[in-house]
Amino acid sequence: MSWTATDRYRLRTAPSGLALVQDFLNTKAIKTHGLDLLSDADLTRPWAAEALAEWSRTRDADVPEITLGPGDLRALRDLRESFVSLVDGEDADFGKPIKADLVLRDGVVRLFPSGTGRQWLASALWTETLLAQQAGIWPRLKLCRLDGCRSAFYDVSRNNSGVWHDVRTCGNVANLRAARERKKLLS
Numbered sequence: 792m793s794w795t796a797t798d799r800y801r802l803r804t805a806p807s808g809l810a811l812v813q814d815f816l817n818t819k820a821i822k823t824h825g826l827d828l829l830s831d832a833d834l835t836r837p838w839a840a841e842a843l844a845e846w847s848r849t850r851d852a853d854v855p856e857i858t859l860g861p862g863d864l865r866a867l868r869d870l871r872e873s874f875v876s877l878v879d880g881e882d883a884d885f886g887k888p889i890k891a892d893l894v895l896r897d898g899v900v901r902l903f904p905s906g907t908g909r910q911w912l913a914s915a916l917w918t919e920t921l922l923a924q925q926a927g928i929w930p931r932l933k934l935c936r937l938d939g940c941r942s943a944f945y946d947v948s949r950n951n952s953g954v955w956h957d958v959r960t961c962g963n964v965a966n967l968r969a970a971r972e973r974k975k976l977l978s
Contacts, residue, residue, distance in 0.1 A: 795841055797943070799825055802956055805932055805945035808919035811846045813932055814838075815916055816874055816943035829868050832861045839912065846915065852903070855911060863909040870913055877920070878934050878943065889917045937961035 796817035797804055805813040818828035818838060828838040839859055847854040859867070869884075877883040891914050892905045902922065904914035923929040931946045935956040946953035955961040 795845060796828055796838055800942050800956070802942060802944050803947060805923075806928060807923070807926070808846060808849055808915075809923040809928060809932060809945070810849065811842060812874065812916055812919050812923070813943045813945060814842050814845070815871060815912075816878065816934070819871065819941070821942050822939045827868075829864055829871060832859065832864060835859050835864060835867070843912075843915075846919075850903075855904075855915075857908050857911050859909060859912075866909055867912070870909075870916070874916065874920075875934065875941075878932055889914055891918045935961050 795804075795810075796814045797810070800817060800821060802813075802817070804810045818835075820827045826834060828834045836859055839857065843857070844854050846852075873883040887910075890905045890910075892903045894901045894903050902918050904911050904918050906914050920929065923932070931951055932943060933946050933953060934941045934943055936954040940956065940961050942956045944953070944956035
């Protein structure tokens with residue numbers, strides 16, 4: 792069984808390559824649960840190896856071997872914040888221009904990441920974002936609205952109206968807070 796950043800929060804995994812973007816967002820610690828997987832190279836390397844193995848299975852591609860060191864961590868955390876902004880509907884800072892390759896295989900043109908190290912990972916994340924936008928599934932990748940949680944989840948509600956990664960946990964907390972606030976205002 793695989794273990795990804797998304798699995799540790801017991802979240803439904805986004806389809807296709809969008810799962811890589813979701814998993815990247817979920818490398819962040821939630822409240823007091825879990826560690827920030829981009830805080831230390833010894834945490835980042837195993838996460839990246841597993842995430843890229845999962846991506847490769849999804850994309851029917853060879854597993855890329857990328858090297859990530861301590862010097863890459865700040866840039867990866869900044870990139871993660873760019874994705875947080877993008878999922879929140881804000882403009883995101885791309886940083887350097889992103890490169891990807893077009894590959895013809897079995898009569899189908901495919902877009903594949905290029906570069907090395909963290910540049911390859913950035914290329915993969917932006918490539919999957921573009922593909923998810925073109926497939927119309929991008930709007931279903933959301934961040935839980937509960938402050939302190941903000942886990943990335945894939946909304947499977949019929950009308951794409953989900954705002955919490957789990958209604959029973961974060962939804963109940965938010966609704967309870969709102970009810971208490973209303974009660975205060977009425978007192």
